[in-house]
Each structure stands twice: as C-alpha cells, then as structure tokens.
Amino acid sequence: MAPITTSSEEPSRRRIININAETVTNIPSTDFPGHWPGESHEWSRERFQNAFQVEFHKSEALDASFSLIGLDASIANAFRRILIAEVPTLAIEFVYILNNTSVIQDEVLASRLGLIPLKGSIDGLNWMRWFKKPTDEDPEGSEPSDFNTVVLKLSVECTVNEDAAPDEDDPRKRYHNAHIYARDMVFIPSGRQQSFFTNGNEIAPVNPDILIAKLRPGQVIDLEMHCIKGIGADHAKFSPVATATYRLLPEIRILRPIIGQDAKKFAKCFPKGVIGLETITSDEAAQRGSGYEGHAGEQKAVVVDPFKDTVSRECLRHDEFKDKVKLGRVRDHFIFNVESTGQFPSDTLFLESVKVLKLKCARLKRNLADLMQ
Missing domain, CATH: 3.30.1360.10 (RNA polymerase, RBP11-like subunit)
Structure with missing residues (x-):
C-alpha cells in the first residue's frame, strides 16, 4: 500500500477552529496517535520543547498578559484553574472581637475583614506553614505559632474633634476616626516573623484605602485578627487572582x-x-x-x-x-490575562501555578509507583 501523504497546508488547517456565521466547526483536537493514517502523533518531550513558546504582552504589578503557544487546551485550563483555586495565599481567617459598638454586626465585620487582600514578603509567605483546623480526627488542630499564624490588630474609637468648625458637615473633619480604613490594621510580628516581614515587607493590606466601617462619637472597634495560609478552593478570599482567563488567538484570512x-x-x-x-x-x-x-x-x-x-x-x-473572509481561532495559542490581588506580582503567578502542577504530578507519580509494588 502506498504511503499516505498530506499537503503542507494540512497541519495549519487542523490548528484552526472555524468561526462561521452561525456555527463553530473543527472544534476537537485530532493530534493524537491513530487518528490520521500514516501519521505519528505520539507525545515527544523533544517535540514539545521545540514547539512550546511563552510570549509576554504586558507585565505590570497587578496585571499581566502573556501567550502560551503549543499547549493542549486541557493543560492551559489546568493552569487557569490552579491560578484561581490552588496557589496558597495569606488571608484573615479568625477574628476575635473584644469590643464592637459600631452599627455593623460582629459576623458581618469579620466577613468584611476576611475579604481584604494582604501583601508581605514573598520569602516570608513561602516560609510559613499550613495551619490545621480542628477536625473529627484531630480535635485539637494546630497551635498558633509564628510559622503558621500572622496577627493583626484593629483598635479605634471615634471621638469629637474639638478643633473642627462649628458648622462643619464632613464627619471625617468633625470627628476623629469617623471612617475606619484598612490602613488602620496593625501588624504584630512574633518570633521569626521579625526577620522575614521587615524593611517595607511587613504584612499589610494591598489597598490601604479600603473602607471597613463608619463610626460616630462613643463607638469603638477593638479586635484581633489571625491570618493563615489557604487556597481558593476553600474560600475565595484565598484566591491570589481577581481574574484569570484565557482566549484563543483570532485568525482573519482575506480570501x-x-x-x-x-x-x-x-x-x-x-x-x-x-x-x-x-x-x-x-x-x-x-x-x-x-x-x-x-x-x-x-x-x-x-x-x-x-x-x-x-x-x-x-x-x-x-x-x-x-x-471574501474566513474567521477562526488558533487552537493551541492561548492568550492569558491574569489580574493579581496584590499578594504576588502578576508575572510570577504563572510560575507559582507551574510549581503547584509539578507537585501534583510528582504526587501522582509516587502514588502510581506505590500501586505497582
């Protein structure tokens, strides 16, 4: 039987998802062994290294855009899901309220505090370990320590500003501490935290102008917050990204x-x-x-x-x-847009997702080895 040959344009045609007036065609990937007679599409590490590319389009502190070229959609989507739900970050988990005479209920105030994104030394965040909550198997859980818990305090009282004009209508000028912002939270380092979170790298809110509460004379908020590491799969407050999306590169052909x-x-x-x-x-x-x-x-x-x-x-x-025109999308060219909440620089978040995927692969490989024994 004569060997089957393909035209030079055929591989390019297979890469394009056709966008028609009312339909989308050529959606499934076909580059797997056994689909095309006479062609070998077995996965090769060398072939992947030669074909895979990363191109950065924008790299700002909180916003990055880059392209991953030569990947399968399942791998690209794995990175997106890891960015959203599996990169560990630090957030407020326990709030111990000593006094709260504001109009905000305790549980609502605690929820608002938990959603404030925090920042600090990346080395210190990587040094910190997981805090284990009490479970049925382990009723005691972990003890708060310098390597698993960060303490923040918020203690403010609203008082009358004696120097304000008698006809002043702005409460921020008429009173002291009329508005409580995220910048009023104070980091209390303990133990080895003093060597990691120093010289401008202290644990602090990403945006100091986040409004927490409004007070009037005589009202007090006095509380202590314990921050631990977690992942977005447990709660959205632990997600390191505000958005993590990708789209396929458009293709426009004028026929x-x-x-x-x-x-x-x-x-x-x-x-x-x-x-x-x-x-x-x-x-x-x-x-x-x-x-x-x-x-x-x-x-x-x-x-x-x-x-x-x-x-x-x-x-x-x-x-x-x-x-006269043909629209499409390139199936293996993924344009990522990542917006960081501030704990990690946007351009390093992808590298963090790669680390997580490597750990998951190593765990799977180890478990497979155990099954073979």
Whole structure:
C-alpha cells in the first residue's frame, strides 16, 4: 500500500477552529496517535520543547498578559484553574472581637475583614506553614505559632474633634476616626516573623484605602485578627487572582480582495487596529489574476493585528463580504490575562501555578509507583 501523504497546508488547517456565521466547526483536537493514517502523533518531550513558546504582552504589578503557544487546551485550563483555586495565599481567617459598638454586626465585620487582600514578603509567605483546623480526627488542630499564624490588630474609637468648625458637615473633619480604613490594621510580628516581614515587607493590606466601617462619637472597634495560609478552593478570599482567563488567538484570512469603500466598511466591522488600509501599487494591479487589476491607487483591506480582535462576526453579516473572509481561532495559542490581588506580582503567578502542577504530578507519580509494588 502506498504511503499516505498530506499537503503542507494540512497541519495549519487542523490548528484552526472555524468561526462561521452561525456555527463553530473543527472544534476537537485530532493530534493524537491513530487518528490520521500514516501519521505519528505520539507525545515527544523533544517535540514539545521545540514547539512550546511563552510570549509576554504586558507585565505590570497587578496585571499581566502573556501567550502560551503549543499547549493542549486541557493543560492551559489546568493552569487557569490552579491560578484561581490552588496557589496558597495569606488571608484573615479568625477574628476575635473584644469590643464592637459600631452599627455593623460582629459576623458581618469579620466577613468584611476576611475579604481584604494582604501583601508581605514573598520569602516570608513561602516560609510559613499550613495551619490545621480542628477536625473529627484531630480535635485539637494546630497551635498558633509564628510559622503558621500572622496577627493583626484593629483598635479605634471615634471621638469629637474639638478643633473642627462649628458648622462643619464632613464627619471625617468633625470627628476623629469617623471612617475606619484598612490602613488602620496593625501588624504584630512574633518570633521569626521579625526577620522575614521587615524593611517595607511587613504584612499589610494591598489597598490601604479600603473602607471597613463608619463610626460616630462613643463607638469603638477593638479586635484581633489571625491570618493563615489557604487556597481558593476553600474560600475565595484565598484566591491570589481577581481574574484569570484565557482566549484563543483570532485568525482573519482575506480570501479575495476587498477594495475601496468596501475596505473601509470592512475595517469598521473590527476593533480599531485589527484591519488596516493600504494603497494598491501598480505592480499589484499589473499581476494577472490578483483581483487588483485596474485598481491601482485605490485602497485595499489588510490584516494588521488579529490579536486585538474579539471575533464578533460582524463582517459575516454583510453580503458584500461573503466568501471574501474566513474567521477562526488558533487552537493551541492561548492568550492569558491574569489580574493579581496584590499578594504576588502578576508575572510570577504563572510560575507559582507551574510549581503547584509539578507537585501534583510528582504526587501522582509516587502514588502510581506505590500501586505497582
């Protein structure tokens, strides 16, 4: 039997998910052994190393955007889920209220405090260990210690400002401590925490201007907060990200020339910067069969930056563009957008998710070895 050969364009075609006017086709991945006759798609570490790429598009303190190229959707989604639910962070878990005469109930106040994102030394956070809560198997749990518990205190009382003008209406000027903010929480280091959380790396709220409560003269809030490590799968307050999403890279193929007023209309069907207009040169107009014959000097539509496209399919609604454009998405090009809550820099969060996945793989490998014995 003669060997089966494929065209050079076939691998590229398989990478594209087709976006049609009302349907989406070519969705399943087919690059696995046995699907295509005469082709071997066995996983190879060397092939993966040569094909896999990471490209950073934006790297700010709290916001990062990067592309993972050459991955399967299951792996990309695993990173997304780990970012949301399995990267450990520090958050307020126990609130011991000594006195609360504000209008906010104790349990509501404790919930508000728990949702305040915290920051501190990354080395110190990695040094800290897990705090084990009491369970039926272990009724005592862990004892609070310097390596598993961080203590914060909040002790404020609202009083009248004697220096305020008699007709002052702003309570923040008329009273002292009328508004209680996250910056009023005080970090109380203990033991070895003093060597980790120092020199500007103390445990503190990411945003000091988060409003906690409003008080009036005579009202008091006096409490102590214990912070422990946890993961987002237990509670959303432990999630290190505000958002962690990905999308597939859009692909726009202009199959037939779009010229003149149609080119301008075509550009308006996409977000700004996706489609550009270029002047048709005399050489292009002289090429027989190019579709530009007799249009020298006119403008044509060209794809400038598909990265900015939202794949709205607006261009597919117009009859003049029928059979002239093909929309799709590249199935193995994942554009990640990660917004950190502040405990970790946004560009290191992906590395933290890789560490977690490596630990999960090592655990699985160890358990498989135990089964084989």
